[in-house]
Amino acid sequence: MNSDFALIMALPSESKGLFEQAxxxxxxSGIGKVNAAFKAFEVIQKTGCKTLLNLGTAGSSHFDAHALVEVSQFVQRDMDVSPLGFQVGVTPMDQEHPAEIELERYFEHLPNGICGTGDSFETGTSKVPCQLVDMEGYAIAKVCKKLGVRMLSVKYITDGANDTAHLDWEENLLLGAQKLLSLYQSVK
Incomplete structure (x- = not known):
């Protein structure tokens, strides 16, 4: 990728050191929406990138484990102000940005889906419609939208977002890092 791109991932365990070795x-960014938003802002400010590429892991009961999936839209699965009459996933009083953040497709050969972001490790059914779940993507996407930076995101499906998700996530990190690195190198 050229210098207009910057790469952001949540944790070093998602890259297993393979990217650095290359x-x-x-x-x-670290885990969660606050850490992700802060780091995305910092990276954009420091690098001046025009595209922020988010690679990482996600759970899904829709896509098969070990698949690479391009995110076409991010939603917040844990924003719930429904007692005040707002739809789950909608941030109240935020008319500037819609609850659903659309992303441009770049990796046309990959399946795509809606990713629900939340500050919890999802092991059940999300409150908002989505096909995969993560803990950072929506926050990164919102920072990019606010700053006029293109965001691309590809997730490696490590687990089924079920009661064994934590075990499956750990077990599948190396294969995920290998597949994400291969994808990254294919578009250089």
């Missing part, structure tokens, strides 16, 4: 700079 000489690729990775910015790690």
């Amino acid at each position: 000489g690729i700079q990775v910015h790690y």
Whole structure:
């Protein structure tokens, strides 16, 4: 990828050091929406990138484990102000940005889906319609929208977002890192 791109991932365990061994700079956000938003802002400000590429892991009961899926839209699965009359997933009083953040497709050969982001490790059915779940993507996408930076996102499905998700996630990290690195190198 050229210098207009910056790469962001949540954790070093998602890259297993493979990106660094290949000489690729990775910015790690840490877990959760607050950490992701802060790091995305910092990366955009420091690098001046025009595209922020988010690679990482996700759970899904829709897509098969080990699949690479391009995110076509991010939603918040844990924003719930429904007692005040708002739809689940909608941030009240935020008319500037819609609850659903659409992303441009770049990896046309990959399946695509809606990713629900939340500050919890999902092991059940999300409150908002989505096909995969993560813990950082929506926050990164919102920062990119606010700053006019294109965002692309591809997730490696590590688990079925069920009661064994935590075990499956750990077990599948190396294969995920290998597949994400291969994808990244194919578009250089």
